[in-house]
Amino acid sequence: MAVVHKDTRHKSLRWERKHIGSNAVLIFWSFLVLFPLWVMIVNSFKDRLSIYQNPFWLPSKWHFSNYSAVLQNGDFINYFKNSLIVVVLSLALVLVIGALAGFAFANWKSRASRFLFFS
Amino acid sequence: MKNGLNASGRYWIWYLIPALFFYIIFMAYPLLDSLKLSFYSGTVPERRIFVGFNNFITLFTDSEKSARYWGAFVHTCIFFTIHMLVQNSLGILFAVLLTDKTMRHKNLYRTIIFLPTTLAILVTGYLWKLILNPVWSGPMLAKIGLGLLAQPWLGNDTTALPLVALVSCWQWGGIPTMMFTAALQNIPEELIEASYVEGAGNWVVFKKIKMPMIRPVIGMIAILTFVNNFNAFDVVFAMENVNGAPSYSTDLLGTLFYRVGIAGQHPVGIPDPGLGAAIATITFIVLCIGVIPTLAKTQTKE
Numbered sequence: 001m002a003v004v005h006k007d008t009r010h011k012s013l014r015w016e017r018k019h020i021g022s023n024a025v026l027i028f029w030s031f032l033v034l035f036p037l038w039v040m041i042v043n044s045f046k047d048r049l050s051i052y053q054n055p056f057w058l059p060s061k062w063h064f065s066n067y068s069a070v071l072q073n074g075d076f077i078n079y080f081k082n083s084l085i086v087v088v089l090s091l092a093l094v095l096v097i098g099a100l101a102g103f104a105f106a107n108w109k110s111r112a113s114r115f116l117f118f119s
Numbered sequence: 120m121k122n123g124l125n126a127s128g129r130y131w132i133w134y135l136i137p138a139l140f141f142y143i144i145f146m147a148y149p150l151l152d153s154l155k156l157s158f159y160s161g162t163v164p165e166r167r168i169f170v171g172f173n174n175f176i177t178l179f180t181d182s183e184k185s186a187r188y189w190g191a192f193v194h195t196c197i198f199f200t201i202h203m204l205v206q207n208s209l210g211i212l213f214a215v216l217l218t219d220k221t222m223r224h225k226n227l228y229r230t231i232i233f234l235p236t237t238l239a240i241l242v243t244g245y246l247w248k249l250i251l252n253p254v255w256s257g258p259m260l261a262k263i264g265l266g267l268l269a270q271p272w273l274g275n276d277t278t279a280l281p282l283v284a285l286v287s288c289w290q291w292g293g294i295p296t297m298m299f300t301a302a303l304q305n306i307p308e309e310l311i312e313a314s315y316v317e318g319a320g321n322w323v324v325f326k327k328i329k330m331p332m333i334r335p336v337i338g339m340i341a342i343l344t345f346v347n348n349f350n351a352f353d354v355v356f357a358m359e360n361v362n363g364a365p366s367y368s369t370d371l372l373g374t375l376f377y378r379v380g381i382a383g384q385h386p387v388g389i390p391d392p393g394l395g396a397a398i399a400t401i402t403f404i405v406l407c408i409g410v411i412p413t414l415a416k417t418q419t420k421e
Contacts, residue, residue: 019223022216029213030231032289036246037234055255093141101138107131 157396174397191375198284199348206288207340210295218303233293240290244357247286276368283369287354295340302336338417342410372402
């Protein structure tokens with residue numbers, strides 16, 4: 001009898017730990033997040049007409065011409081290079097300057113430092 | 120240098136100089152220059168004349184300009200309120216769910232929630248604009264029995280602003296989730312365990328233990344939301360246009376500033392940088408009035 005009792009308690013605890021409500025909320029949000037991304041990726045393989053005929057599902061005929069058009073006509077490599085320069089430079093400056101200033105503010109405890117940087 | 124690593128020395132003050140240099144050149148100087156610009160009139164930099172408070176007076180007395188300004192102000196407040204209610208409540212909810220010890224697939228969910236933040240709002244705004252287009256998504260909605268949802272959401276002046284705000288919440292919801300998750304993980308485990316042992320339920324633990332412990336982060340999130348929303352521009356630009364279509368119903372302070380100060384308004388088409396700077400100055404003052412008391416109230420030292 002005692003064993004059975006223990007077993008059902010264990011089961012109900014496991015049942016509780018499946019977090020049905022929490023998972024339902026998170027799965028719903030995941031769907032909301034992933035759906036537009038799905039639309040974006042799927043439609044990148046369609047030609048102009050089939051995007052309107054079939055907006056949300058896999059293309060009936062896969063087109064890769066959009067990708068080759070971007071790479072060939074769009075000067076994509078140049079834009080990518082420009083973005084890379086901005087990212088690398090700003091990341092380097094932020095890391096160096098921010099680390100130095102962070103060290104100073106960690107040492108500096110006064111009214112003035114609290115005014116300059118809320119901490 | 121003679122102090123070396125002596126704790127009483129102030130050698131570390133030199134470490135501030137690079138940051139101070141960049142701060143003055145790229146933040147303080149442009150800010151003061153734009154405050155100064157709000158007292159000037161004229162489109163060409165060399166031929167600006169000092170006009171005192173005239174830009175501010177025009178902004179609030181000219182019937183059309185003041186109507187636009189107050190419209191944009193009210194829309195920005197609605198935009199901000201929707202973010203506080205939807206984005207930050209969802210952030211807390213997701214963070215509480217994702218810090219539960221017995222929950223599974225937490226990393227997967229966390230990645231998915233953060234995913235939209237990594238995308239450009241111009242891309243996601245355009246995607247949502249397509250999805251919310253009844254001509255485009257109507258047939259599919261009708262097929263799954265939700266044909267009622269195929270409405271011109273972004274073309275109707277009562278639903279356009281909430282929808283644009285919700286897309287922005289969708290985009291940025293990962294940031295409060297991440298910050299609240301980090302804050303909740305910092306709460307000592309004993310505190311929560313002890314309150315469960317004392318017989319508190321989930322809601323009581325959340326209200327009496329978790330909420331007070333993450334109060335500084337709630338304040339920080341509120342400030343970030345406030346500042347970002349009062350400077351918002353890109354989501355309206357991506358989903359509607361700089362005129363805040365339909366009929367100025369999604370016009371925010373950011374788009375109004377862009378039209379007045381940089382691009383030029385509809386009937387004249389010539390930008391008025393002085394008036395634009397006046398709008399920016401008022402927004403800056405509003406932000407200061409909102410941010411400083413919130414900081415003082417929530418960022419208390421423990």
